[in-house]
Amino acid sequence: WKGGDLCVIRDDSNLEFLSFADLLPLKIFVPTGCKLHYDHPNITYVEFDPSIEAIPALFDHFEQSSFNILLFDLFCIDHELMVKWWVQFFKDINRYKQIYPMPSWKLIIDEINDICPGANRTFVKSQRTLSSNVYYNMKKYRKVRLGLVGSTHNWNDLHKAVRNQFNYIILKNMRAEMAPERMWSYRYKLEKLPVNKVWILDESSRFQMDVKWTLKSLDHRAGNQDRVHPSKQ
Numbered sequence: 001w002k003g004g005d006l007c008v009i010r011d012d013s014n015l016e017f018l019s020f021a022d023l024l025p026l027k028i029f030v031p032t033g034c035k036l037h038y039d040h041p042n043i044t045y046v047e048f049d050p051s052i053e054a055i056p057a058l059f060d061h062f063e064q065s066s067f068n069i070l071l072f073d074l075f076c077i078d079h080e081l082m083v084k085w086w087v088q089f090f091k092d093i094n095r096y097k098q099i100y101p102m103p104s105w106k107l108i109i110d111e112i113n114d115i116c117p118g119a120n121r122t123f124v125k126s127q128r129t130l131s132s133n134v135y136y137n138m139k140k141y142r143k144v145r146l147g148l149v150g151s152t153h154n155w156n157d158l159h160k161a162v163r164n165q166f167n168y169i170i171l172k173n174m175r176a177e178m179a180p181e182r183m184w185s186y187r188y189k190l191e192k193l194p195v196n197k198v199w200i201l202d203e204s205s206r207f208q209m210d211v212k213w214t215l216k217s218l219d220h221r222a223g224n225q226d227r228v229h230p231s232k233q
């Protein structure tokens with residue numbers, strides 16, 4: 001973001017993005033008729049039409065001057081509808097960036113395993129379509145200046161073809177059986193990794209060990225947590 005990229009964050013409904021509120025401006029997109037009751041001077045709210053047909057119109061309202069937080073999953077109780085919405089979102093964002101490659105965008109997907117689950121981890125059929133669509137388009141993202149950043153608690157929960165497309169992997173403390181294949185011989189060291197350290201692995205399997213993590217990232221729980229009440233009008 002400091003380098004000039006336009007950042008769009010998909011929150012999986014845990015509201016972890018609120019920890020950024022003290023650090024930079026947040027532009028939070030909520031579906032029409034929905035509300036998030038959290039007041040902060042760095043936060044502005046924008047309503048958007050959550051219908052699948054209206055997704056392309058959403059992109060015109062993202063801006064580089066703020067972190068753009070996209071809240072859809074928080075207000076969607078139908079898993080199949082949620083997946084269909086994201087299938088169309090990934091199709092439309094690729095088309096949009098082909099037309100408007102500048103500025104560079106970073107699409108940040110929290111719990112990306114919900115979008116691209118691994119084998120035997122799907123809960124609706126259309127997730128396979130979504131995983132295949134993301135995998136196919138990831139190869140083209142560089143050309144349209146679209147970067148994809150994903151987070152997951154378990155590397156093995158993520159679709160194998162998709163996870164192999166990432167150039168860099170940042171690893172925090174995890175159970176040994178959750179380690180990526182490329183790090184299998186180091187799995188027990190990962191299990192003992194201090195909470196304030198990470199390992200960074202690149203596509204050539206070169207890695208930096210014990211990189212210091214920031215203090216702000218040690219705890220994502222935002223202040224005034226008792227005032228966070230998503231609700232539907």
